[in-house]
Amino acid sequence: MITFLRTFISSLLQFRRGSWEMLATIMIALGVFMLMQPFLLGLYSYSFIVTLVGTVMFIIVSHFPE
Amino acid sequence: MTVSPIDRVAAKTPSGVARRIKGFSDRTIAWIFVAPTVFLLLAVNIFPLIWTIRLSFTNFRVNRPNNDVEWVGLRNYQRILTDPDVWNTMQATAHFLIWTITLQVLIGFILAFLINKKFKGNDMWTTIIVFPMMLSPAVVGNFWTFLYQPQIGLFNYVIAFFTGADPASFSMIGDVHLAPWAIVIADTWMWTPFVMLICLAGLRSIPDSIYEAAECDRASKWRQFWTITIPMALPFLMLAVLFRGIENFKMFDLVVQLTGGGPGNTTTLTSIDLKREAFEKWRTGYSSAYAVILFVTVFGLASIYVKALNKVKER
Numbered sequence: 314m315i316t317f318l319r320t321f322i323s324s325l326l327q328f329r330r331g332s333w334e335m336l337a338t339i340m341i342a343l344g345v346f347m348l349m350q351p352f353l354l355g356l357y358s359y360s361f362i363v364t365l366v367g368t369v370m371f372i373i374v375s376h377f378p379e
Numbered sequence: 380m381t382v383s384p385i386d387r388v389a390a391k392t393p394s395g396v397a398r399r400i401k402g403f404s405d406r407t408i409a410w411i412f413v414a415p416t417v418f419l420l421l422a423v424n425i426f427p428l429i430w431t432i433r434l435s436f437t438n439f440r441v442n443r444p445n446n447d448v449e450w451v452g453l454r455n456y457q458r459i460l461t462d463p464d465v466w467n468t469m470q471a472t473a474h475f476l477i478w479t480i481t482l483q484v485l486i487g488f489i490l491a492f493l494i495n496k497k498f499k500g501n502d503m504w505t506t507i508i509v510f511p512m513m514l515s516p517a518v519v520g521n522f523w524t525f526l527y528q529p530q531i532g533l534f535n536y537v538i539a540f541f542t543g544a545d546p547a548s549f550s551m552i553g554d555v556h557l558a559p560w561a562i563v564i565a566d567t568w569m570w571t572p573f574v575m576l577i578c579l580a581g582l583r584s585i586p587d588s589i590y591e592a593a594e595c596d597r598a599s600k601w602r603q604f605w606t607i608t609i610p611m612a613l614p615f616l617m618l619a620v621l622f623r624g625i626e627n628f629k630m631f632d633l634v635v636q637l638t639g640g641g642p643g644n645t646t647t648l649t650s651i652d653l654k655r656e657a658f659e660k661w662r663t664g665y666s667s668a669y670a671v672i673l674f675v676t677v678f679g680l681a682s683i684y685v686k687a688l689n690k691v692k693e694r
Contacts (some may be wrong), residue, residue: 334686341679348676349473357469358460361672368679 333374340367428674435668442661455668465669467644468652471559475634475648476627478563479570483623484616486567487574492608494575495582505579512572520636523565527551527637552638555645562634562646566627574619581615582608617688621681628677649673 324332344364347356389397400408435455439448459465494505511519526534527550535546551561585607593603631650634640640647653673657666 338683338686341683345676345680349469351470354461354463354466357466361456361460361675364679365675368675368682371679371682 328377330374330377330379333377334371337367337371337374340364341371343367431667431670434664435671437664439664439667440661441663451664455665456672458665459669459672464644465652468647468649471645471647472628472649474559475563475566475630475646476624478560479566479627480620480623482563482567483571483574484620487571487619488578488612488616490571490575491578491582494579508575509572511569514569516569516632517636519565519569520633523561523568523637524552527561529553553642555642558638558642558646562637565637566630566633569633570623570626574623577615577619577622578612581612584615585611614688614691617684617691621684621688624684625677625681628673 321332321335325336340363344360344362344367347360347363350356392400403411436450436452437448438451438455440446490508494501494508514522523534526532529535529547529550532546532551534551535549538544538549539546549557551557589607589611590603593607598606629650630648631654634646634648635651638646640651649669650673653666653669656662656669
């Protein structure tokens with residue numbers, strides 16, 4: 314787990330597409346979950362900004378090198 | 380010597396024009412052909428999108444075009460994202476999306492698997508199963524409204540036959556707990572054939588030789604299903620989920636015809652709520668912000684889904 318995290322963070326720092334895309338994907342999925350979950354209104358309020366940041370990040374990082 | 384139509388057109392082209400065209404590079408000529416399409420796309424897709432984003436920061440009302448338009452910043456977004464009614468609408472949409480996609484993919488795949496077997500009357504059954512998909516959503520909405528009638532509806536009688544309950548004791552479209560399921564059932568009935576057709580295309584694209592090789596290796600039918608059928612049909616399944624997900628996120632006509640968003644707001648999906656805000660309350664700025672939120676959500680989901688689809692195809 315620690316090795317995975319270390320590899321993940323180092324590839325983020327090197328601006329590699331895979332890790333950044335994964336981060337953007339997690340943000341979009343989290344944003345959509347926050348938008349549609351029935352538990353906390355607070356989560357719903359911040360859902361759009363999380364989805365928007367994830368989507369914009371996804372568009373940008375898809376142009377990074379592999 | 381025969382003269383081709385291209386030669387005839389070339390001969391009729393005025394010499395001045397011909398000289399000018401000859402001076403163009405291939406790239407310029409390609410752009411001349413593509414330009415009308417690009418212009419149309421910009422005018423029909425990109426311009427309305429940019430205009431909607433601009434309107435979402437204003438208090439513009441389309442039924443009061445002479446009023447001053449004020450720049451309200453993020454107020455419309457703030458109102459939507461703190462409104463418990465809109466939050467409930469999102470939950471109703473999530474319930475509708477999750478259940479329709481799950482049921483349609485499951486039933487659609489099972490039907491495709493059965494239809495893919497060689498038996499007599501195969502084509503006839505395919506046509507019968509595909510029939511609901513050919514109907515208009517408005518017709519399907521009306522049709523299911525009659526089926527769900529507590530007094531005369533066939534649906535209540537079928538349920539009563541299996542459960543022993545009184546058919547008039549429950550109303551699918553009048554009960555707050557049953558109405559969300561009523562729209563799920565009607566949509567599943569209508570669109571499962573579509574998923575079935577996509578899955579059928581996937582199953583028919585698997586070569587028989589792979590199954591024959593598996594038979595030679597004494598792989599059981601169960602193992603063949605999990606190691607050949609499912610992985611090779613997976614891109615098609617994912618495509619079906621993508622198409623149905625985007626379509627159901629925008630679901631409007633069938634639900635309006637069936638329940639009108641009621642009882643209360645239990646079946647008010649986001650598209651119905653958006654239409655009410657835009658064209659009944661005429662809050663154009665507010666509804667533009669609402670539309671932008673939905674657009675970003677669908678766009679984000681579609682992006683990660685297309686990425687996943689490409690990865691599956693690469694395998």
